[in-house]
Amino acid sequence: MHAQRYVQEMDRVLSAIHRMSAVALNLTSPDFFDSFYTRPNGNALRLAFYPPPTTAQAEKEFRYGEHTDYSGFTILLQDEHDHSNGAGGLEVQDPGSKQWFPVLPVTTTTSFVVNIGDLWKQWTNDKWTSTNHRVSSPSLGTKGAEHSRLSIVYFTGPRADAVISTLPGHGVSRHAPILAGDHLLEKLARTNV
Numbered sequence: 001m002h003a004q005r006y007v008q009e010m011d012r013v014l015s016a017i018h019r020m021s022a023v024a025l026n027l028t029s030p031d032f033f034d035s036f037y038t039r040p041n042g043n044a045l046r047l048a049f050y051p052p053p054t055t056a057q058a059e060k061e062f063r064y065g066e067h068t069d070y071s072g073f074t075i076l077l078q079d080e081h082d083h084s085n086g087a088g089g090l091e092v093q094d095p096g097s098k099q100w101f102p103v104l105p106v107t108t109t110t111s112f113v114v115n116i117g118d119l120w121k122q123w124t125n126d127k128w129t130s131t132n133h134r135v136s137s138p139s140l141g142t143k144g145a146e147h148s149r150l151s152i153v154y155f156t157g158p159r160a161d162a163v164i165s166t167l168p169g170h171g172v173s174r175h176a177p178i179l180a181g182d183h184l185l186e187k188l189a190r191t192n193v
Helices: 002-024 119-123 180-191
Strands: 044-050 062-067 073-077 090-093 100-102 113-116 133-136 149-155
Touching: 002 044, 002 073, 002 149, 119 180
Parallel strands: none
Antiparallel strands: 044 149, 062 133, 073 113, 073 149, 090 100, 090 133
16 A cells, blocks of 8 residues: 555656656646656556675675666655765766766655656757666675665656657657657667677
């Protein structure tokens, strides 16, 4: 029951993000994205649990290597201990300098990290691009290495049969239209070799 309620609340957050996006992208209606996200859609809840690392695991530089998310927005409830006491945690890459930066959690209130997925590049004709990110490992011998890490991840994406093409008013398309489901399958095929 709690997971179902969480998903309902994440759908409300996503709706607000979509409305803000529609306004930011000068679309004709703040409800523009609603028709792409009717059920069944590509939204999925995932618990990302990392137990305290063994010595061999802690010697690895990353708990999860660098990547971008595939579809729509990803709404992440970050582990509150990321980057404290040598714990490692979420990092994002600056696209210009290619330098990596820790994402420090806001612990004074419930807050979310929002990543943009690869599909938005297609929709916005390269105006919005996905965020390259990774999860660094805790440093051996630190307090952070003694604890597990848990993030709650809500991946979002349009329904599989939604045709994704350059948004109105965003110039001559650099990308051919594609079904959201085909886009996801192409991304999965490239990473699951």
